[in-house]
Amino acid sequence: MSSCHLVVGAAGLLLAIGLVMVFSASAMKAALADQPAWRPGVDQLVFALIGLVALLVAVRLPIGLVRRAAPIALLGVGVLLLAVLVPGIGVEYNGSRAWIDLGFTNFQPSELGKLVFALWGAHVLALRDRFLTVRTLLVPLLPVYAVMAGLFLLENDFGAVVTLGLVLVGLLWAGGLPLRHFGWFVLAGALAIAVMIRVAPYRMARITSFLDPFADPTDSGFQAIRGFYALATGGLWGVGLGNSAMKWNLLPEAESDYIFAIIGEELGFLGCLVVIVLYGVLAYAGTRIARRSADRFVQLASMAITVWLIGQAAMNMGYVVGLLPVTGVTLPLISAGGTSLVLTLFIVGLLIRFARAEPAAVEHQRTHPRGWLARLLLPVPAAAVEPPRPRRRGAGRPDASRPGRDDDRPARRPVVPGGARTVARVTPGAARERGAAPRERRADGRGRPGDARRQPPPRARSGAEAPRRPR
Numbered sequence: 001m002s003s004c005h006l007v008v009g010a011a012g013l014l015l016a017i018g019l020v021m022v023f024s025a026s027a028m029k030a031a032l033a034d035q036p037a038w039r040p041g042v043d044q045l046v047f048a049l050i051g052l053v054a055l056l057v058a059v060r061l062p063i064g065l066v067r068r069a070a071p072i073a074l075l076g077v078g079v080l081l082l083a084v085l086v087p088g089i090g091v092e093y094n095g096s097r098a099w100i101d102l103g104f105t106n107f108q109p110s111e112l113g114k115l116v117f118a119l120w121g122a123h124v125l126a127l128r129d130r131f132l133t134v135r136t137l138l139v140p141l142l143p144v145y146a147v148m149a150g151l152f153l154l155e156n157d158f159g160a161v162v163t164l165g166l167v168l169v170g171l172l173w174a175g176g177l178p179l180r181h182f183g184w185f186v187l188a189g190a191l192a193i194a195v196m197i198r199v200a201p202y203r204m205a206r207i208t209s210f211l212d213p214f215a216d217p218t219d220s221g222f223q224a225i226r227g228f229y230a231l232a233t234g235g236l237w238g239v240g241l242g243n244s245a246m247k248w249n250l251l252p253e254a255e256s257d258y259i260f261a262i263i264g265e266e267l268g269f270l271g272c273l274v275v276i277v278l279y280g281v282l283a284y285a286g287t288r289i290a291r292r293s294a295d296r297f298v299q300l301a302s303m304a305i306t307v308w309l310i311g312q313a314a315m316n317m318g319y320v321v322g323l324l325p326v327t328g329v330t331l332p333l334i335s336a337g338g339t340s341l342v343l344t345l346f347i348v349g350l351l352i353r354f355a356r357a358e359p360a361a362v363e364h365q366r367t368h369p370r371g372w373l374a375r376l377l378l379p380v381p382a383a384a385v386e387p388p389r390p391r392r393r394g395a396g397r398p399d400a401s402r403p404g405r406d407d408d409r410p411a412r413r414p415v416v417p418g419g420a421r422t423v424a425r426v427t428p429g430a431a432r433e434r435g436a437a438p439r440e441r442r443a444d445g446r447g448r449p450g451d452a453r454r455q456p457p458p459r460a461r462s463g464a465e466a467p468r469r470p471r
Contacts, residue, residue, distance in 0.1 A: 003358065004355040006282075006285035007348060007352050010281040010285065014282075014332075018331075018341075019044060021266075022334075023041035025244070025247045025254045025336075026040035026041060026254075026336060027247075028249070029255070032249055040255065044336055047337075048341060050338075051341050051342040056349065058346050058347075058350045059349045059356070063297065063353070067119075067123045070116065070122075070123045071123070074117070077109060077116045080109035080112070084100060085097065090155075093106075095202070096156045096157050098156070108339040110160040112339075113160075115347060117144065117145070118304040119301055121141050121171040121304065122174075122300035125175045125300050126297040132175065137176070138177075148164060152164065158196065158327060158328075159328045159329040162315065163308060167307070169185075170304035175300060206325050210319075213228075222252075223251065223253070223326070226252075226258075227322075229246065230246040230261040230265040231264040233246075234264045234271075236270065238264070238267040241267070246265060256330055256335045256337060259331055263275060275334070279314075283310040286302055287306060289358065290306070292360070294358075298354045302354050309347065312332055315327055316329050316331040317331070332344045333345075
């Protein structure tokens with residue numbers, strides 16, 4: 001099965017499970033608030049349809065355009081993150097000022113910032129890949145990460161800082177950072193987290209409730225304890241779809257942060273296991289795309305995106321079951337939330353685009369018949385990566401690693417530095433008929449075929465022409 005099929009299948013099933021569970025988990029909360037019980041589920045369905053449109057747009061995006069737009073998008077995200085801090089523009093929810101009110105919905109710039117950071121970091125590391133060292137690997141990424149993390153902390157969004165760190169880890173891992181340096185990063189991250197917890201009392205309360213939630217069951221440990229009860233009630237098979245008791249305003253944020261607990265209550269351990277397996281398939285597909293791709297940018301971006309999505313899912317499920325402190329991150333493709341769902345589906349579209357650019361996938365699409373709908377929505381890439389131009393010795397990097405090149409363009413015929421087209425090699429049989437030694441003619445006209453003083457004829461081996469040693 002191809003990587004594209006794995007991504008589409010796993011993401012599609014997770015999206016279907018998420019829509020059903022959001023309908024189930026949010027209906028009672030809306031009814032108790034004197035709203036139509038179907039309203040939150042329909043809103044999630046509308047955002048899913050918008051996200052599917054974004055997915056199709058991402059599938060058709062040229063990789064060269066993505067690379068060209070990444071630095072500009074990074075500046076735009078910085079402006080949005082600063083705008084959130086302006087009174088009257090930023091909207092505060094649950095103690096975090098991280099949203100911008102668009103009228104019909106709230107937009108969270110930090111979610112877009114994580115994607116842009118992943119694409120920009122992959123673009124920069126792909127440019128520096130030829131002369132990459134530990135210093136050149138860290139210098140462009142760490143300062144930008146520090147600035148964005150500082151803006152997230154000013155918004156009081158600690159979960160965004162952690163998930164942005166997952167993107168950074170994915171980029172450094174795919175960039176080839178030696179393993180011994182990751183130990184220093186873990187130590188520095190632990191010290192930074194300790195300082196952030198120390199300066200914010202509510203973060204310290206989360207840590208203490210994580211260590212012993214039953215020490216304060218009515219305040220800091222209330223949500224965690226209710227999540228445990230939901231998982232314990234579900235057992236192996238669950239109480240049945242729609243029969244959850246905790247969604248009756250007994251479990252806060254049941255449709256978003258703690259939707260995994262509702263899955264465990266209604267679908268049981270087997271339902272939770274299906275969700276975990278689907279995320280595992282998505283992780284395998286993302287790493288396989290990074291391993292098989294011929295484009296360095298695609299390798300870096302695929303790994304960063306995969307580590308981000310799977311790491312965020314692991315964090316959400318981890319704090320629901322009590323293995324990690326509560327960070328407030330959502331479960332990708334399942335939790336309620338318009339910005340998160342649309343952006344996640346756009347990311348899935350990028351993974352599909354990267355999977356379709358694998359060399360084997362391009363060859364398969366060119367040689368096998370495709371329906372009219374597939375030809376309309378999914379055009380065949382011209383090449384897995386744009387073929388580099390021949391260059392003089394000591395020149396810069398090939399064009400395949402430079403920004404602004406579109407891998408969907410038709411492959412150009414290679415040219416020599418002088419500008420003339422390469423002349424085909426003369427075969428041994430044709431050379432004997434012409435009375436000349438078999439050799440390759442030069443494109444600039446110098447060195448005629450009959451002139452064998454500077455270039456001796458190659459020796460034939462096993463009836464085939466032996467390759468000529470370059471001068």
